[in-house]
Amino acid sequence: MPRAIVLRDGAAEHKVTVADDGTVSVDGGRPIRTLAGPAGEVRVDEPPRLAWTAAAGDTRWVFIDGEVFELEVQPEGRRRRAAGHQGSLSAPMPATVVRVEAAPGDIVRRGDALIILEAMKMELPVRSPADGTVKAVHCKAGDLVQAGVPLIEIE
Amino acid sequence: MSLRRLLIANRGEIAIRVVRACREMGIESVAVYSDADAEAPHVFAADRAVRIGPPAPADSYLSIPAVIDAARSTGSDAVHPGYGFLSENASFARACEEAGLVFVGPPADVIERMGSKIAARALMEAAQVPVVPGTVPADQSDAGVVAAARTIGYPVLVKASAGGGGKGMRVVRDDRSAPESIQAARREASAAFGDGTLYVERLIQRPRHVEIQVFGDAHGAVVHLFERECSIQRRHQKVVEESPSPGLSPAVRRAMGEAAVAAARAAGYRNAGTIEFLLEGEGDAARFYFLEMNTRLQVEHPVTEAVAGVDLVRAQLTVAAGGALPWTQDELSQRGHAIECRVYAEDPENGFLPQAGPLLLYREPQGPGIRVDSGVREGATVSVNYDPLLAKLTVTAESREAAIARARAALRSFPVLGIRTNIPFLIRLLDHEEVRAGRLQTGLIDQHLDELTARRETPAEAIAAAAVTRLRQHFDGQAQLHGGESPSGLVDPWTAIREWGR
Numbered sequence: 277m278p279r280a281i282v283l284r285d286g287a288a289e290h291k292v293t294v295a296d297d298g299t300v301s302v303d304g305g306r307p308i309r310t311l312a313g314p315a316g317e318v319r320v321d322e323p324p325r326l327a328w329t330a331a332a333g334d335t336r337w338v339f340i341d342g343e344v345f346e347l348e349v350q351p352e353g354r355r356r357r358a359a360g361h362q363g364s365l366s367a368p369m370p371a372t373v374v375r376v377e378a379a380p381g382d383i384v385r386r387g388d389a390l391i392i393l394e395a396m397k398m399e400l401p402v403r404s405p406a407d408g409t410v411k412a413v414h415c416k417a418g419d420l421v422q423a424g425v426p427l428i429e430i431e
Numbered sequence: 432m433s434l435r436r437l438l439i440a441n442r443g444e445i446a447i448r449v450v451r452a453c454r455e456m457g458i459e460s461v462a463v464y465s466d467a468d469a470e471a472p473h474v475f476a477a478d479r480a481v482r483i484g485p486p487a488p489a490d491s492y493l494s495i496p497a498v499i500d501a502a503r504s505t506g507s508d509a510v511h512p513g514y515g516f517l518s519e520n521a522s523f524a525r526a527c528e529e530a531g532l533v534f535v536g537p538p539a540d541v542i543e544r545m546g547s548k549i550a551a552r553a554l555m556e557a558a559q560v561p562v563v564p565g566t567v568p569a570d571q572s573d574a575g576v577v578a579a580a581r582t583i584g585y586p587v588l589v590k591a592s593a594g595g596g597g598k599g600m601r602v603v604r605d606d607r608s609a610p611e612s613i614q615a616a617r618r619e620a621s622a623a624f625g626d627g628t629l630y631v632e633r634l635i636q637r638p639r640h641v642e643i644q645v646f647g648d649a650h651g652a653v654v655h656l657f658e659r660e661c662s663i664q665r666r667h668q669k670v671v672e673e674s675p676s677p678g679l680s681p682a683v684r685r686a687m688g689e690a691a692v693a694a695a696r697a698a699g700y701r702n703a704g705t706i707e708f709l710l711e712g713e714g715d716a717a718r719f720y721f722l723e724m725n726t727r728l729q730v731e732h733p734v735t736e737a738v739a740g741v742d743l744v745r746a747q748l749t750v751a752a753g754g755a756l757p758w759t760q761d762e763l764s765q766r767g768h769a770i771e772c773r774v775y776a777e778d779p780e781n782g783f784l785p786q787a788g789p790l791l792l793y794r795e796p797q798g799p800g801i802r803v804d805s806g807v808r809e810g811a812t813v814s815v816n817y818d819p820l821l822a823k824l825t826v827t828a829e830s831r832e833a834a835i836a837r838a839r840a841a842l843r844s845f846p847v848l849g850i851r852t853n854i855p856f857l858i859r860l861l862d863h864e865e866v867r868a869g870r871l872q873t874g875l876i877d878q879h880l881d882e883l884t885a886r887r888e889t890p891a892e893a894i895a896a897a898a899v900t901r902l903r904q905h906f907d908g909q910a911q912l913h914g915g916e917s918p919s920g921l922v923d924p925w926t927a928i929r930e931w932g933r
Binding site: 281283285288290292294298300302303305306308310312313314316318320325326327328329330331332336337338339340341342343344345347349 | 789791792794842843846847848849851852854855858887891892894895896897898899900901
């Protein structure tokens with residue numbers, strides 16, 4: 277099934293669709309054939325050449341034609357995150373809350389697991405993106421949460 | 432005498448370079464490291480490693496007692512200083528001698544003499560090596576320095592008498608702007624070298640920076656290993672070096688080689704050293720002036736190794752052990768063309784600001800005629816504590832044109848992601864018509880800075896590649912982390928969910 281994502285490049289936003297065969301269209305433009313390898317390399321047409329990619333959080337790094345580009349994945353149903361990773365963390369897709377491991381007032385460190393979600397039979401820790409204090413928790417164990425619903429607020 | 436165990440008083444790529452020579456020669460290698468480098472590649476490369484202190488260089492790599500203690504405690508019989516840090520510190524060479532350690536470099540008194548611009552200059556004049564007209568004003572007040580500048584004639588270069596590396600260096604074009612520049616130069620000189628004494632010399636217009644590799648042994652032999660063209664600089668720091676130098680006529684090359692040997696002989700030089708010259712003018716009419724002598728192995732030594740077909744570090748260790756130079760002057764020649772590109776963790780689009788952070792992806796190019804000397808690896812974090820040099824790419828080919836093409840292709844296959852590097856800048860530099868034409872001079876980068884550092888439009892192919900990135904990360908922390916995530920092992924759960932939900 278083709279999927280659509282939004283990638284932000286500075287102030288510009290690009291709507292990107294990816295077909296199952298790896299054909300990509302950027303802002304409705306000409307189809308670009310891609311083949312992603314296991315170690316960050318991506319073959320791109322046309323002309324055929326190799327790009328390398330890496331991910332850190334929502335940031336996608338790309339090295340192509342000797343130039344480096346940094347793009348941000350903009351999740352659907354999620355507002356643009358404020359600078360500095362502050363604010364609320366919301367679920368990008370439906371999931372079940374397994375455990376809540378933080379309470380309002382807790383001081384948390386970057387990387388601390390705050391909430392454990394389960395979806396599609398896998399557990400996922402929701403980790404704090406930065407050092408901060410838990411301002412509010414909007415879910416409890418057993419809740420079924422929808423995409424875009426804030427789960428926890430950190431400041 | 433032969434060396435048994437060598438302590439390498441350095442870090443990064445040069446420490447690894449020396450380890451490799453040790454391994455070939457059957458010498459045990461000992462690395463030293465600060466707390467910031469406990470997991471650095473050079474620590475793993477050496478046979479042994481000793482902690483010498485906290486991250487601050489003054490408390491570790493620059494601490495003479497800490498390094499000497501490390502050499503003693505490991506039973507080392509020799510010390511290689513690399514470049515930078517303690518490599519041109521006469522007190523360190525002397526401390527090694529006093530501790531019964533062989534210092535891989537020239538004698539301490541030679542380092543001292545050549546480290547002083549005044550003494551080195553006097554020595555060169557006596558040896559009839561041409562020097563740039565200049566002086567250390569006896570009156571070091573602003574007015575005294577201005578008076579000296581007037582006598583020499585504007586424009587002049589005002590710089591620290593005590594050191595090199597471009598620190599404390601200012602161009603002064605007239606009386607009006609002089610005091611401000613003089614004061615700034617004095618401040619920088621004091622901060623960098625603890626000595627604010629200034630030196631004033633005539634500014635050579637559109638100069639080229641060409642240096643000659645020299646080598647002497649304890650038996651009186653001194654040879655030169657031809658030139659390295661180092662004119663492509665930014666703020667007096669070399670960026671790209673090559674050999675042979677384009678446009679250096681055979682007659683001038685020969686004259687420079689002879690002058691460099693004369694200079695090294697006059698200095699009583701032993702081991703590897705470099706005579707730096709400024710070159711003015713073209714062809715056989717070009718004139719060269721002694722700039723300074725570097726009493727150590729240079730960063731750009733691979734260029735000479737490539738065209739002369741020698742191993743300079745191996746020769747350093749041989750000569751330090753009392754052996755004879757492995758080559759006579761007649762046996763040495765230049766073959767083909769070599770270019771070195773220095774890969775720095777810096778952002779050319781933002782004033783070349785040094786970068787620190789994780790190397791999410793780091794892949795070195797391979798192929799015929801490609802050599803990479805590096806001190807980092809994928810998954811490691813580049814720290815702010817030390818020099819931002821990540822790697823040196825040195826290519827060799829039959830001709831200058833072929834070497835440029837090879838360097839360019841290698842850089843385009845040298846992806847470094849997670850922090851900004853100067854790789855895109857290096858490619859643009861190699862593509863620049865002035866560089867292609869060999870019209871090199873030290874102002875080249877500054878004069879073309881805008882086109883060399885302009886931000887590029889993001890091509891659709893880059894966006895497409897970003898969209899299909901296969902995230903090499905697992906979601907439950909238990910599984911093996913393959914890289915692609917931050918090196919601390921943190922995984923953004925939102926990224927993970929999204930990918931997995933595809």
